Amino acid sequence: MNTDITSHTLYDVIDGTWPAAATHSCGCFTLRDGQGGGKRVSSATLNGDLVVADIAAAEKGMGAFNQQPIFQIREGDVELDSELAARGYDIVDPVTMYVIPAKDLATERPPRTAAIPAWEPLQIMKEIWAEGGMDLARLKVMDRAPMPKTGFVSRWQDKPAGASFLGLHNGIGMVHALEILPFQRRQGVARFLMQRAAFWTLENGGTHLSVICVTSNAAANRLYSSLGMTVVGQYHYRCKPTA
Structure with a gap:
């Protein structure tokens, strides 16, 4: 198998082949307007280093789409995962690629x-x-x-x-x-x-x-x-x- 294909390669493929209706930047997060199309197209993802204060802004932004706050935790997002766990967020639907x-x-x-x-x-x-x-x-x-x-x-x-x-x-x-x-x-x-x-x-x-x-x-x-x-x-x- 081509070792250049990493988990981050496939995150891009997911976004490219199963796209949200729109995406918006919110601090260190990308927000997705899924328009009811499920978690993949409605979840927020982290870009770069976590700024903890941006979590609240992301929650508010998702609320503006009439979406329940939901974050996709990707490879390397250990700090975000811990922060959300401390805020009462549950793990849902682990996915294998x-x-x-x-x-x-x-x-x-x-x-x-x-x-x-x-x-x-x-x-x-x-x-x-x-x-x-x-x-x-x-x-x-x-x-x-x-x-x-x-x-x-x-x-x-x-x-x-x-x-x-x-x-x-x-x-x-x-x-x-x-x-x-x-x-x-x-x-x-x-x-x-x-x-x-x-x-x-x-x-x-x-x-x-x-x-x-x-x-x-x-x-x-x-x-x-x-x-x-x-x-x-x-x-x-x-x-x-x-x-």
Whole structure:
């Protein structure tokens, strides 16, 4: 694997392929206006050294977006993590980041109908994502992601099976919103979608394929490890408990 791909490389890929509606500087923090699209596009991140007084300003800024204060804790953010813990912020959703040279995964094309590129999203893709909890706000995140990007829809055994989204940023493809319908799981559909994503990445000038996964999702982490993907790093969120 290319050792130049670090956790900070993938933080940039996340921002580039799953973008917030807007970003704003607030002291030492970048604030994201997610417009309901989830934690990734709504969390504040630290730029450089922590200025403790800026935490309160960031909280106020997120409140102005009608967002609960939430901070993404990245590699090296030890002081911020401690400060937020002392203020009553809980750890939420630790995430593991994976990467692989796309050529190492693009070794055998999956069956054609198991991973069909489609953009704009087809109605069946929207229905599959909705079943997995992907609401309209998250579909809007995909809409505003810059090109090149694509979705994939899977049919297996003559029935809808799954869907995923893929964006490309600085030569690195990142898979998001990988969702397999419950009755189609454990049949290799997710593997087919990942393999097809690797081919698409190469076809569009990319070199690596990446994915992020909630660390507690044991099945997904087993899949990415079984594909030969390498763990590059982690991050987690700090949120205040709601009353």
